Amino acid sequence: xxxxxxxxxxxxxxxxxxxxxxxxxxxxxxxxxxxxxxxxxxxxxxxxxxxxxxxxxxxxxxxxxxxxxxxxxxxxxxxxxxxxxxxxxxxxxxxxxxxxxxxxxxxxxxxxxxxxxxxxxxxxxxxxxxxxxxxxxxxxxxxxxxxxxxxxxxxxxxxxxxxxxxxxxxxxxxxxxxxxxxxxxxxxxxxxxxxxxxxxxxxxxxxxxxxxxxxxxxxxxxxxxxxxxxxxxxxxxxxxxxxxxxxxxxxxxxxxxxxxxxxxxxxxxxxxxxxxxxxxxxxxxxxxxxxxxxxxxxxxxxxxxxx
Numbered sequence: 001x002x003x004x005x006x007x008x009x010x011x012x013x014x015x016x017x018x019x020x021x022x023x024x025x026x027x028x029x030x031x032x033x034x035x036x037x038x039x040x041x042x043x044x045x046x047x048x049x050x051x052x053x054x055x056x057x058x059x060x061x062x063x064x065x066x067x068x069x070x071x072x073x074x075x076x077x078x079x080x081x082x083x084x085x086x087x088x089x090x091x092x093x094x095x096x097x098x099x100x101x102x103x104x105x106x107x108x109x110x111x112x113x114x115x116x117x118x119x120x121x122x123x124x125x126x127x128x129x130x131x132x133x134x135x136x137x138x139x140x141x142x143x144x145x146x147x148x149x150x151x152x153x154x155x156x157x158x159x160x161x162x163x164x165x166x167x168x169x170x171x172x173x174x175x176x177x178x179x180x181x182x183x184x185x186x187x188x189x190x191x192x193x194x195x196x197x198x199x200x201x202x203x204x205x206x207x208x209x210x211x212x213x214x215x216x217x218x219x220x221x222x223x224x225x226x227x228x229x230x231x232x233x234x235x236x237x238x239x240x241x242x243x244x245x246x247x248x249x250x251x252x253x254x255x256x257x258x259x260x261x262x263x264x265x266x267x268x269x270x271x272x273x274x275x276x277x278x279x280x281x282x283x284x285x286x287x288x289x290x291x292x293x294x295x296x297x298x299x300x301x302x303x304x305x306x307x
Contacts, residue, residue: 002224004232011061011229014054016236022047024246034257037250044247051240058233065226069219076215079208086205093197100191107184114177129164133157280304 008015022043032040136157145153281304283297 002221002228004228007225007228007232010225013058013061013229013232016051016054016232016239020047020050021239022243022246024250029249029253034254037254037257041247041250041254044243044250048240048243048247051236051243055233055236055240058229058236062226062229062233065222065229069222069226072215072219072222076212076219079212079215083205083208083212086201086208090198090201090205093194093201097191097194097198100187100194104184104188104191107180107187111177111180111184114180126164126167129160129167133160133164136160276300277304 007013022040024040024044028036028040136153140150140153140157280300283293283300287293287297
């Protein structure tokens with residue numbers, strides 16, 4: 001079983017360390033100063049970008065492994081198709097072989113029937129008779145025999161020669177038999193050729209079968225690595241997404257702080273305007289009562305629109 005650590009080591013993939021991640025607590029988010037939050041936002045952004053890059057690299061390696069898996073599956077499929085094609089040819093040659101063997105058997109049966117009709121199988125065959133005659137003649141030439149024994153030997157040689165002559169005459173008169181034997185042997189030879197093709201093609205088909213099994217095995221191994229790499233990709237992408245979400249939260253909090261500061265400044269300005277208005281009204285009242293106003297008082301009245 002391929003583990004994530006195996007893949008990290010084999011493909012020189014940077015390990016994701018939790019210690020490098022940026023932790024954002026609710027306490028930091030709600031109570032951190034604007035300066036602290038700006039700093040945290042920068043850290044979250046940088047770490048998010050690192051993790052996105054890490055996820056991208058892992059996704060690229062995963063896609064490469066998936067591509068290699070598909071290549072191996074395609075290779076296995078090619079061997080499967082070649083094996084099946086060869087097995088079809090094996091079957092064709094088997095059928096031809098069996099048909100030819102059946103035909104050869106029929107022809108040899110006809111040969112045996114013809115031999116029986118010609119009585120060629122009665123007694124000894126031509127080769128055995130020739131060998132016996134040769135042995136008897138050698139005995140006649142080399143042994144010292146009585147007149148009676150020699151006459152018997154000569155008669156025996158003559159009988160064997162007569163039997164041999166008869167058999168040869170039958171064979172010579174049976175040209176059809178020789179043709180039938182030749183045809184039967186040719187058919188058997190053709191059947192043997194088909195049997196040889198059966199053996200050769202079956203061996204080749206088995207080799208493609210073995211290569212198919214090996215390719216599928218390699219595809220499974222690479223697929224396991226791709227799956228482990230995908231898990232590593234998901235790990236990095238989820239970590240990147242968490243950092244992005246925290247970055248967005250900090251940005252939102254900073255906007256809230258900006259609005260609060262703006263509101264506070266607006267409140268201060270409103271208070272100043274109210275105070276200036278009250279002061280201007282007091283000055284205007286003094287003016288109506290006939291008091292003399294200095295330049296600064298006149299400017300305050302102008303600013304508030306009372307003069």
